[in-house]
Amino acid sequence: MHDGQGEFRGLRSRRRNRWLVYLGIFGGWLVTFAIVVALFMCLVFYSEVVPIMSQMTKREVNAIITGLSIALSVSVLKGLNDFVFTLRWWILSRHYHSLRKVDLILQAESVSCIIRLAARTSRLSVHGAALVWLCLILAVQIALALLGLCYSVELHDSLAMIIKEGNVSIPSMSSIQTVKLVQSDTDSLKSQEYTANKFVLCFFPQALPSFSRKLALTNSSFGQISLAFDTKPIGIIPAVGSIWTAAEPLMFCDDKHCAYVFHETSAVSTEDNSNDGDDDISQMRNLIVTTDRTINSTAVCYSWPVISGGNGTETSIRIDAKGDGTAEEVFIPIRGGVNQTTYMTNTTESCGAGCRTVAAFEAAEDKSWYYRCNVTVSQVGNAARPEHEVSEGLRSMAAAAISLQGIEVSSFDTDDVQYQVYPAESFFGLPKLGFNDSMAATMARFAIGTVAICAQFNEALVVDGFAPVKGSHLVVDHWDYASLILSSVTLGQLVLGIATAILASLVVVPEGGPIAMSRVLSPITRKLQNSGKGDLLLASEGQGSLWIYKAVKTAEEGIYDLFMEEKIRPENRTEDIEMF
Secondary structure (H helix, E strand, O other): OOOOOOOOOOEEEEOOOHHHHHHHHHHHHHHHHHHHHHHHHHHHHHHHHOOOEOHHHHHHHHHHHHHHHHHHHHHHHHHHHHHHHHHHHHHHHHOOEEHHHHHHHHOOOOHHHHHHHHHOOOOHHHHHHHHHHHHHHHHHHHHHHHHOOOEEEEEEEEEEEEEEEEEEEEEOOOOOOOOOOOOOOOOOHHHHHHHHHHHHHHOOHHHOOHHHHHHHHHOHHHOHHHHOOOEEEHHHOOOOOEEOOOOOOOEEEOOOEEEEEEEEEEOOOOOOOHHHOOOOHHHHOOOEEEEEEEEEEEEEEEEEEEEEOOOOOOOEEEEEOOOOOOEEEEEOOOOOOOOEEEEEEEOOOOOOOOEEEEEEEEEOOOOEEEEEEEEEEOOOEOOOOHHHOOOHHHHHHHHOHHHOOOOOOOOOOOOOEEEEEEEOOOHHHOOOOOOHHHHHHHHHHHHHHHHHHHHHHOOEEEEEEEEEEEEEEEEEOOHHHHHHHHHHHHHHHHHHHHHHHHHHHHOOOOOOOHHHHHHHOHHHHHHHHHHOOOOHHHHOOOOOEEEEEEEEEOOOOOEEEEEEEEEEOOOOOOOOOOOO
16 A cells, blocks of 8 residues: 555555456467477478588578577576566565575575575575575576587588589490409400400409409409499489499399499599588598489390200200200300300391390200390480490490400301300309290399499599589488477476466566666665665674565555655564465
């Protein structure tokens, strides 16, 4: 109640509408919730939807996440301050307190003041409340700090960016270059035929165990070295821009055909993130990336059982050509013996562009088989310029590569018919037992292997294109922790908001800034002025006074007089505080 002369002892104030208070608290929580959702969606979008980021995008992501994190911190701290602002008036309205403690309570948003307040009392309730409040503040700060440890922006080690125009290196696919295997000044046709067969048998022996290396070097017909590069199913062909290394698969096959995906290399070392201060030399190497250009090999085979000469000791065999016992004689260029497969082709015959007919004689003690296959190496898919194409001669030679011998001495007057013998223990000599699809898959695999290794070792051409550069990607290492932190912050502020709303219904909170608060504290300031003690701390010593916050309803509807009321403290009364 204000004095009889109609003057207010403190601040003239209205009690805020309860629903406006609730709306303000709920609105603050909605802001926090919106920031949390935006931050979570940002992490999901840039880590799951955006596979790779440029330097500019990386800066944008860092700016967005940092901005949202700061906004979340501000919103959460605002919720904490609103709770403290309401709580301190409720505490002051519960009991009388010394001036020194009134001062500390009014500064409850300060951690140091909370500690000092707890130190000045022996009440466990005060200590518990102070401890809970300090833990809450620390939990919020630690949670927001730990959120930054749940994700990181790292250089992408499996995908590159191909958006910058520049020079790229691509293989010259006009012919098979033999210089790496056959020391000759010219790439003769025989040298190319020899290399076409040995490409698949002789690349990267160092990638195999020592036993296999010795085996390959002593008898190249075993062909196991063709597996030095991995072969994977067609369905897992890497995406365009994927970084390729020697550990990655080079060829891709299914039961019908095989494919090779061409690679490109930046003509100069290009590092999109070179300004990040990363001195790792490995990041400055030329990038080899997967393109969208592919070339396929297919084979269609037919087989007939051998009814005579199947042990491999004759120069001709007889096959059951019609399935009714009608024999047909077939010429075999070499007596390869039993348990082997002889692949044969006539280099003058063609079944179309990039297509060659290859025959195979599978010699065995019991059941022998004869196969005739049309092997085709397609044109390059998605070729955008002439340098991307593979010449028809190279494609035809690759199609028949499994049977070519080139410069090896032939025992016949003409070398139009060429052959290669593979023991049954070798990969390309495994008996197929009359299964046409198995033989077709073997020939298609050999053909695409020739093209692939040719692309790996032929001289490079430098052409205009999109040079691959390193990019970055957002990695969220701990989705569980990030989700826990964000959900806990949201739920925690909701709980604090409800607590603030409950306290606001129990006490009239002064509205306004420092001037409004000075009006509420005016009785204290007058007391200090009249006592001649300007030091608040000294004023609370000895036989001082105790103060309580009052909200007195006036005759005017909805108007309250908010002020601090004094009570003289007995001299023998120890200074203490009642929190609840």
